[in-house]
Amino acid sequence: MVEHHLAKVRVAGSNPVVRSIRIVSRAACILVGCLMALGSAACSSEARYDAVVAAASDTRDAFVEVAALAKTQSGVDIGFVFGSSGLLREQVIGGAPYDVYVAANTAFVDDVIASGEGVGTTRESFALGRLALITASNVELPTSLQAITTFSRIVIANPAHAPYGVAARETLERLGVYEEVVSRLILADNVADAVRIVRTGEAQAGLVALPLVIDTSHLAVAQELHQPIRQALVVTTKGVDNPAAQAFVSALMSPAGRTILQRYGFMVES
Numbered sequence: 001m002v003e004h005h006l007a008k009v010r011v012a013g014s015n016p017v018v019r020s021i022r023i024v025s026r027a028a029c030i031l032v033g034c035l036m037a038l039g040s041a042a043c044s045s046e047a048r049y050d051a052v053v054a055a056a057s058d059t060r061d062a063f064v065e066v067a068a069l070a071k072t073q074s075g076v077d078i079g080f081v082f083g084s085s086g087l088l089r090e091q092v093i094g095g096a097p098y099d100v101y102v103a104a105n106t107a108f109v110d111d112v113i114a115s116g117e118g119v120g121t122t123r124e125s126f127a128l129g130r131l132a133l134i135t136a137s138n139v140e141l142p143t144s145l146q147a148i149t150t151f152s153r154i155v156i157a158n159p160a161h162a163p164y165g166v167a168a169r170e171t172l173e174r175l176g177v178y179e180e181v182v183s184r185l186i187l188a189d190n191v192a193d194a195v196r197i198v199r200t201g202e203a204q205a206g207l208v209a210l211p212l213v214i215d216t217s218h219l220a221v222a223q224e225l226h227q228p229i230r231q232a233l234v235v236t237t238k239g240v241d242n243p244a245a246q247a248f249v250s251a252l253m254s255p256a257g258r259t260i261l262q263r264y265g266f267m268v269e270s
Contacts (some may be wrong), residue, residue, distance in 0.1 A: 049079030050244030057192035058209035073246035086161025099239025129229035
């Protein structure tokens, strides 16, 4: 699933492993068409942004505040496309008109640079993501991660293209419970979708991104249970001459931007 925050429209995709729901409205189709031709007269009715950032889903809530900071600091309007890092990587490599690419896996950023679609000198590794266990509203949150074996349906992001999914799988493996629960796993399109699946009661519990549930009931996962979830970014070759792209990066990397990240549960690297 890729969430296009350019006109408050959410474009839903499908998960080939578990879920096959596709909800694409006419408005969403128009939005995608406009995204692929930003600036064209055909999209004159759509909201215009000075730069478009393709970002891992775990950054969604924090980046809304970072965009407001960039607006205050530089007067620029930033639009976002949120989704799994792996799927967004493929879009960027395929030439999608994004100005900045942000991933929850530094290797994905390096892939974009190697493809010629990212400018290596702009690469930044800026934070570490965190995992958290959440439960549906009618399910009591356990005090121990080992209790995850008691849930009948557990959601994680798809490890095939979502770094948080990889971290969730590693956590289950290191807890020694992966084989016990694997048949009960729901694989979400991305980590934000995993949160949604728990919130709607489609799953009893989920291993999701802490920054997306920081203000709600959760059980933080010890970082020793998985490889670091390193957040990184690169300005694309399409965005390198766009001052608004640099303004967003500058806002994110500023002391105020780092404070925002920390407030949402990211561990900011020095």
